[in-house]
Amino acid sequence: MKPPLFLENIYAFRISLRRQGLIFAVVATLAPILFGCQKEKKVYQYELEEVRVGAQTAVKNKPKSDLEVVSVAYTDIFAQTIPNELLNRLSNFYAGFGDKSTAIEIITRNGVNNERAIIPGAESMRSDPEKFVEETYKKFYIRRPGEYEKQFWVEKIRNDSTLTPKIVYYTFMTSKEYKFY
Numbered sequence: 001m002k003p004p005l006f007l008e009n010i011y012a013f014r015i016s017l018r019r020q021g022l023i024f025a026v027v028a029t030l031a032p033i034l035f036g037c038q039k040e041k042k043v044y045q046y047e048l049e050e051v052r053v054g055a056q057t058a059v060k061n062k063p064k065s066d067l068e069v070v071s072v073a074y075t076d077i078f079a080q081t082i083p084n085e086l087l088n089r090l091s092n093f094y095a096g097f098g099d100k101s102t103a104i105e106i107i108t109r110n111g112v113n114n115e116r117a118i119i120p121g122a123e124s125m126r127s128d129p130e131k132f133v134e135e136t137y138k139k140f141y142i143r144r145p146g147e148y149e150k151q152f153w154v155e156k157i158r159n160d161s162t163l164t165p166k167i168v169y170y171t172f173m174t175s176k177e178y179k180f181y
Contacts, residue, residue: 060177060180060181061180061181062180062181063179063180063181064179064180064181066094066100066103066104067087067090067091067094069104069178069179070082070087070090070094070104070107071087073107073108073111073173074086074111076139076140076173077111077112077114077117077118077119077169078111078114078116078117078118079118090107093107094107104174105174108170108173108174109170112166112169112170112173113166117166119165119166119169120132120165121165122164122165124165125157125164125165125168126157126158129153129154129157129158130150130154132157132165132168133145133149133150133153133154133157134150136153136168136169136172137149140169140172140173140178141172141177141178153168
């Protein structure tokens, strides 16, 4: 015998509820796993500090007066401050000379060629040209040489047997960079 139709509908409804409950339970269990536990995506943003690259002499923009150049040159050559009497004589010479840059060059040449000048010997320069170049740049330009500058001077020292420390010192002291702070 067949159950009445309304009972059949109740049984179908119960089965349907069971299926729905089962589906709901499965969805309720899997939903947090699938959607609730997502790994947070980290976005890294790197900010770089802007660095301006230019000539190493670019920071030297305050010119020394000509008498400051003479005074500093004396200190660099003789490792002592220039006496006032000598500074006054050089000042008078400088004031009476027509071409000021030539006057500075003459004063520098006389200082470098003076027997009391404290200048490394040629054998010291040739035995370790890298060290000589480094120390010369620090002494006169108050900085380290760039790689190109260092390579230029080291090659010049190695390949030119007529080059002396006096000539190198004179070259540095009469350069434009030497005349700036």
